[in-house]
Amino acid sequence: MAIAIVVVLLIVGSTVFHFMSPWWFTPLASNWGSIDDTIMLTFWITGVVLIAINLFMAYAIWRYRYQKDRRAEYEPENKKLEGWLIGLTTLGVVAMLAPGLIVWADFVTVPEDAHVFEVMGQQWQWSYRYPGRDGILGTTDNKYVDFDNPFGIKPDDPYGQDDILVQSDEVHVPIDQPVKVLLRSLDVLHDFYVPNFRAKMDLVPGLITYFWFTPTKIGSYEVLCAELCGQGHYAMRGIVVVDEQIEFEAWLAEQPTFAQSMALARAPGTDGQEQTASAQSVASISADYKISDEQLNLLNAYLDSSLE
Amino acid sequence: MTDTTPADVGFAPPAEVEEVELYHAKSWITKYVFSQDAKVIAIQYSATAIAVGMVGLVLSWLMRLQLGFPETFSFIDAADYYQFITMHGMIMVIYLLTALFLGGFGNYLIPLMIGARDMVFPYMNMLSYWVYLLAVLLLMASYFVPGGPTGAGWTLYPPQSILPGTPGHEWGIILMLVSLVLFIVGFTMGGLNYVVTVLQARTRGMTLMRLPLTVWGIFIATILALLAFPALLVGGVMLLLDRVLSTSFFMPSIVLMGESLDYGGGTPILFQHLFWFFGHPEVYIVGLPAFGIVSDLLSVHARRNIFGYRMMVWALIAIGGLSFVVWAHHMYVSGMNPYFGFFFATTTLIIAVPTALKVYNWVLTLWRGNIRLTIPMLFAIGFIFTFINGGITGLFLGNVVVDVPLSDTMFVVAHFHMVMGVAPLLVIFGAIYHWYPKITGRMLNETLGQFHFWITFVGAYSIFFPLHYLGFLGVPRRYYEIGETAFIPASAQSLNAFVTVVTLIVGFAQLVFFYNLFRSLTKGEPAGDNPWQATTLEWQTSETPPGHGNFGDELPVVYRWAYDYSVPGAVDDFIPQNKAPDETTGRSEPT
Numbered sequence: 001m002a003i004a005i006v007v008v009l010l011i012v013g014s015t016v017f018h019f020m021s022p023w024w025f026t027p028l029a030s031n032w033g034s035i036d037d038t039i040m041l042t043f044w045i046t047g048v049v050l051i052a053i054n055l056f057m058a059y060a061i062w063r064y065r066y067q068k069d070r071r072a073e074y075e076p077e078n079k080k081l082e083g084w085l086i087g088l089t090t091l092g093v094v095a096m097l098a099p100g101l102i103v104w105a106d107f108v109t110v111p112e113d114a115h116v117f118e119v120m121g122q123q124w125q126w127s128y129r130y131p132g133r134d135g136i137l138g139t140t141d142n143k144y145v146d147f148d149n150p151f152g153i154k155p156d157d158p159y160g161q162d163d164i165l166v167q168s169d170e171v172h173v174p175i176d177q178p179v180k181v182l183l184r185s186l187d188v189l190h191d192f193y194v195p196n197f198r199a200k201m202d203l204v205p206g207l208i209t210y211f212w213f214t215p216t217k218i219g220s221y222e223v224l225c226a227e228l229c230g231q232g233h234y235a236m237r238g239i240v241v242v243d244e245q246i247e248f249e250a251w252l253a254e255q256p257t258f259a260q261s262m263a264l265a266r267a268p269g270t271d272g273q274e275q276t277a278s279a280q281s282v283a284s285i286s287a288d289y290k291i292s293d294e295q296l297n298l299l300n301a302y303l304d305s306s307l308e
Numbered sequence: 309m310t311d312t313t314p315a316d317v318g319f320a321p322p323a324e325v326e327e328v329e330l331y332h333a334k335s336w337i338t339k340y341v342f343s344q345d346a347k348v349i350a351i352q353y354s355a356t357a358i359a360v361g362m363v364g365l366v367l368s369w370l371m372r373l374q375l376g377f378p379e380t381f382s383f384i385d386a387a388d389y390y391q392f393i394t395m396h397g398m399i400m401v402i403y404l405l406t407a408l409f410l411g412g413f414g415n416y417l418i419p420l421m422i423g424a425r426d427m428v429f430p431y432m433n434m435l436s437y438w439v440y441l442l443a444v445l446l447l448m449a450s451y452f453v454p455g456g457p458t459g460a461g462w463t464l465y466p467p468q469s470i471l472p473g474t475p476g477h478e479w480g481i482i483l484m485l486v487s488l489v490l491f492i493v494g495f496t497m498g499g500l501n502y503v504v505t506v507l508q509a510r511t512r513g514m515t516l517m518r519l520p521l522t523v524w525g526i527f528i529a530t531i532l533a534l535l536a537f538p539a540l541l542v543g544g545v546m547l548l549l550d551r552v553l554s555t556s557f558f559m560p561s562i563v564l565m566g567e568s569l570d571y572g573g574g575t576p577i578l579f580q581h582l583f584w585f586f587g588h589p590e591v592y593i594v595g596l597p598a599f600g601i602v603s604d605l606l607s608v609h610a611r612r613n614i615f616g617y618r619m620m621v622w623a624l625i626a627i628g629g630l631s632f633v634v635w636a637h638h639m640y641v642s643g644m645n646p647y648f649g650f651f652f653a654t655t656t657l658i659i660a661v662p663t664a665l666k667v668y669n670w671v672l673t674l675w676r677g678n679i680r681l682t683i684p685m686l687f688a689i690g691f692i693f694t695f696i697n698g699g700i701t702g703l704f705l706g707n708v709v710v711d712v713p714l715s716d717t718m719f720v721v722a723h724f725h726m727v728m729g730v731a732p733l734l735v736i737f738g739a740i741y742h743w744y745p746k747i748t749g750r751m752l753n754e755t756l757g758q759f760h761f762w763i764t765f766v767g768a769y770s771i772f773f774p775l776h777y778l779g780f781l782g783v784p785r786r787y788y789e790i791g792e793t794a795f796i797p798a799s800a801q802s803l804n805a806f807v808t809v810v811t812l813i814v815g816f817a818q819l820v821f822f823y824n825l826f827r828s829l830t831k832g833e834p835a836g837d838n839p840w841q842a843t844t845l846e847w848q849t850s851e852t853p854p855g856h857g858n859f860g861d862e863l864p865v866v867y868r869w870a871y872d873y874s875v876p877g878a879v880d881d882f883i884p885q886n887k888a889p890d891e892t893t894g895r896s897e898p899t
């Protein structure tokens with residue numbers, strides 16, 4: 001008997017937990033309210049089924065508990081009942097799947113007027129690139145990556161010269177404008193995940209992946225890496241700041257272009273300080289990216305072992 | 309009420325093939341160590357799987373300690389944590405559940421339930437176990453090599469799994485891959501055996517549609533495994549080549565911490581396709597035997613036929629078939645062509661239909677039953693409850709667009725633990741309480757069993773239910789620590805601490821179970837041949853535990869399906885499968 005009562009209690013408890021839980025979706029800050037709606041629809045349909053089947057089961061356990069002089073009913077099957085159950089289940093499934101696929105069609109169709117920026121991942125930091133005045137990102141290739149050109153932009157590509165480089169874990173986007181996020185990784189898989197935007201996508205070395213969204217609320221939102229990328233995975237964080245257009249432009253103007261940063265690197269004064277020694281680059285990476293001591297140790301340990 | 313059982317009563321065709329000569333052990337060593345008797349092999353498989361499962365369990369405590377009390381346990385660093393989750397995940401899925409369901413329950417139950425004297429290839433069956441043992445030993449050896457075991461996550465995704473940023477990239481990953489290859493080799497030997505045995509060695513009258521669902525579940529799961537493991541095998545071997553010989557199957561050009569590596573041209577997503585082409589059927593490889601077994605537990609202890617036997621069989625087959633066309637639902641945000649999402653979301657949600665039907669039929673088996681709340685029955689009910697919960701969250705993750713925010717969060721961890729961690733484990737416990745009397749001749753202690761059940765069932769639910777909500781919030785999985793994150797309230801840490809405490813309680817409750825297992829070997833009440841009054845053949849043996857060759861001088865002849873419980877007019881409320889129609893009152897004529 002206890003089991004029937006406990007099943008009921010667990011169901012009641014879970015329902016109460018659901019409504020009392022302080023742990024729930026973060027406030028939405030993008031156009032993907034339709035994803036939230038699909039989740040809520042799924043929640044209601046499946047929630048009702050969960051409660052109904054379990055209460056029915058609890059009732060059956062209680063009602064048909066063992067009695068010495070009673071016999072169970074012998075009923076190998078009941079085609080009609082099974083048919084109904086299959087039919088209703090199919091209906092429920094369609095009710096969840098159809099809206100889901102409609103929203104997915106939206107998710108994979110990038111609006112024509114979306115502007116573009118690039119997210120670049122590497123162990124264990126984010127950096128970003130805007131296409132600059134021409135609106136086109138310069139070609140990149142891993143073979144061009146070095147200390148002066150961390151993004152690996154093809155040096156003589158005219159589209160690349162005005163690319164705006166953001167060598168920090170913080171990026172800004174203007175509010176209410178659809179944006180196509182291009183994702184690229186130098187080393188391993190990562191995943192650009194901003195809970196408030198409800199969207200995420202893997203970064204895959206050797207490929208450029210993408211997703212799109214429209215930021216709808218001013219604020220700053222955390223980026224978490226959501227694909228295991230090695231020891232520092234949990235510490236690979238970033239920030240997306242959603243700005244008004246004017247502030248966004250002001251922020252963008254402060255960032256160096258590719259041409260500027262290359263010129264800086266070639267400028268006299270930095271000459272002779274060619275950054276070849278790895279230890280030196282680690283130190284400057286850590287200064288640039290404000291990474292923790294722990295990660296610095298990781299990096300150093302790695303470099304030591306690879307230099308051996 | 310209808311009078312038709314899915315297989316007509318009374319029909320038992322003449323034997324088509326002669327009985328095979330049985331191998332007889334000549335010494336103690338060939339009887340108990342290098343044994344070719346499926347029952348001994350079953351015990352060897354089970355003992356090994358449970359032992360390595362304990363390692364997996366202890367690892368889960370360590371992980372939970374870290375998550376519940378992040379600053380407290382300084383001996384756990386990030387590398388350790390990733391090694392824990394990887395070994396824990398792989399051990400639980402492959403080396404515990406797969407091995408225990410197929411190698412353990414499969415070996416013990418298939419011959420006995422179909423009325424055979426042994427598996428058809430006993431020598432290969434023996435080899436299968438020893439290769440499995442070797443695989444386990446190699447896996448454990450990775451704790452003793454420089455760099456320790458791999459911390460690449462149980463999915464072993466390249467490039468990360470073979471590069472220096474991941475712990476265990478030196479030797480751990482190599483041992484892991486070699487161990488998996490061995491496991492697959494060992495499994496294939498056993499698996500071919502189970503399939504051929506079910507197809508060829510059934511006793512007279514045991515038609516396919518008279519097989520108990522336990523056998524059906526294990527049978528279909530084995531076929532899935534035989535078709536799915538090769539994908540893991542090739543993926544594993546290719547990854548091994550990438551790691552050891554610097555080929556580039558999965559490796560594009562890579563700049564690692566400022567230095568270019570000698571790789572180029574490969575694609576990491578290919579590995580994911582291979583992995584999940586295996587990985588998704590794997591979910592059902594541990595699921596289907598559980599479905600089958602729980603059907604039998606429910607039927608026996610509710611004293612009622614399983615409801616809708618034929619549909620239950622077809623549902624198993626449908627789920628098995630569909631499980632090969634849903635794999636990319638694990639890859640919705642992997643960067644594969646997003647248009648695949650339409651296809652895979654549709655196939656995935658279609659699987660919900662036969663799965664839901666199974667749930668309905670389990671519950672309808674209880675309805676109008678005469679339910680004995682024995683320990684196996686309690687675990688079976690616990691399974692239904694847990695499985696419904698985990699199945700429902702699968703509908704979230706399968707529906708591509710809903711998966712986008714939830715994938716790679718704690719929601720996923722909660723979902724798969726419910727559906728393929730806790731639910732099958734509850735069945736395993738129920739099955740052990742159910743068949744222990746046959747295996748040892750003694751009953752397990754009821755009071756200890758009650759204690760074990762309540763803590764495990766309620767505890768496991770309390771561990772994993774709340775984790776869904778951390779997932780909604782956006783807490784990612786595989787995070788060594790969540791640290792300062794603005795959107796995560798401090799209360800999440802209290803929740804984590806609570807979950808950890810419950811984990812430890814549930815963990816220690818398992819000691820009671822082991823105590824019961826050992827104590828009852830000598831102190832348990834004698835069970836007799838058929839303590840649960842069940843119909844299937846393993847309960848009709850002349851000796852308990854069954855002797856070499858299972859069935860004395862003559863194999864049983866089967867006249868009916870496995871679910872003749874509470875047949876109107878019959879004297880007892882169960883009619884064994886091997887009881888001829890004229891031996892029972894009421895249902896004398898073949899229909």
Ligand code: HEM
Pocket residue numbers: 368369371372375393394396397398400401405460461462463721724725728729730733768771784785786787811814
């Ligand atoms: C009460 C027992 C268990 C507890 C407390 C537990 C706990 C955990 C925890 C804390 C994680 C890591 C979550 C993360 O940081 O991402 C994990 C991962 C995992 N567990 Fe369990 N677990 C248990 C039983 C099982 C069982 C029976 C299975 C069998 C299917 C299983 C399969 C897995 C898998 C596949 C992973 C993923 C590993 C990865 O991310 O690579 N666990 N478990």
Ligand SMILES: [Cu+2]
Pocket residue numbers: 189190191225226227228229230232233234236
């Ligand atoms: Cu990561």
Ligand SMILES: [Cu+2]
Pocket residue numbers: 587588591635637638
């Ligand atoms: Cu799957």
